[in-house]
Amino acid sequence: MELRQIKYFLKAKELLNFTEAAKILNISQSTLSQQIKQLENELNLPLFNRIGKRIILTEAGKMFGEYALQSLNKANEGLMLLKDLNNINTGRITIGIIYSMRIFIVKALVKFAVQYPNIKIQLVFGTTKDLLEKLNAHHFDFVLAFQEKIKHFHLKYQPLLSSTMVLVTAKKSSLANKSSISLKEVSKLPLALPFSGYSTTQFFVDSFNQKKLEPNICMEINDIHTIFEIVKTGHWHTILSNTSVNDPKVTGIPIEGKNMKRDIMIISLKEAYEKKAVKKFCELLTEIKGQFSDFSY
Known part of the structure; x- marks a missing residue:
């Protein structure tokens, strides 16, 4: 069994189409079919049913x-x-991040890019759920996201910040001067x-729901920038973590209650190899959090 065959099988499995898989792999369809047939012969089991x-x-x-995906990932x-044994002069880091961390991450990005200018960084914003799904599919080196209610045994969690929820x-x-709500x-x-x-x-x-209260949700918007523009009118309000708020035309009022803090974690796959560049970036995140006096863990 060859890694090449596993790679071919996984692409065919993803697309369920030999022709399309062969195009993406830049090989002929006959080559793809032959390699998968050889793999099936070695396993002594058919991996695909061919119907027309x-x-x-x-x-x-x-x-x-x-198991094929695990083998390829390994x-x-x-x-x-x-490639990473000797230095971090080249390489790539892919990070998934929740919007609440956008202010914090900018400082880390700038500082890291100055220290390691040849490391390419890809930053992807998303919801905690979406980011973790993509992390499990090995799309990210790590994600910065809120702690879920249930921890998953295959993930590594490193506490970073504790963020206060604010209105x-x-x-x-007229609410702007309130110290809490x-x-x-x-x-x-x-x-x-x-x-x-x-x-x-x-x-x-x-x-x-726990307080048996019914919130008056007038709008649901999947773009945080648009939400801020709506809030600036003074007619509507929103609820976010305090790490999200840095617009001079809005303010965040802490919401009362002992459970109004959420933990933000550096989350990665336990079994995945941690690149040196990723380790340095995470160390930098930990250093920078000390500069954010309002955000602590």
Whole structure:
């Protein structure tokens, strides 16, 4: 069994189309079919059912797919390990991050890029749920996201920040001078929130439910910048972590309650090899958090 065959199988499994898989792999369809047939002969089991021009995974194909992906990932990690032994003058870091960390991450990006100018960085924003799904698929080196209720045994969690949940309102709002606000007061205000898939939104829906309160959600918007523009009008408010708020035209009012803090973690796959560049970046994140006096763990 060759890694090349495993790579071919995984692409065919993903697309369920030999022709499309061969195009992406830049090989002929006959070569792809031949290699997969050789793999099936070695395993002594069919991995695909061929029905005309269509292919469907067999039960054996489904089971083999999970281990094939692990084998390919392990091989890739071995290559990264070898390339990364001596220095971090070249390489790439891919980071998934929740929007709440956008202010914090800018300082880290600038400082890291100055120290290691040849390391390429890709930053992807998303919800905690989406980011963790992509982390599990090995799309990221690590993610910065909120701590979930349930920890997964295959993930490594490194505490970074503890963030206070706040009501975000316009500086010109009559609420702007309040030092704190209760959930009951918040429930009576017109709210513009991120979509329900966002972790912060779900956190507050659960908090309202626990208090048997019904929030007045007037808008759901999947773009935080747009939400800030809506809040600046003074007619609506939103709920975010204090790490999100740095616009001079809005202010964050801490929401009362002992459970109004959320933990932000550096989350990675336990078994994945940690590149030296990733380790340096995470060390830098830990150093920088000390500069954010309002955010502590």
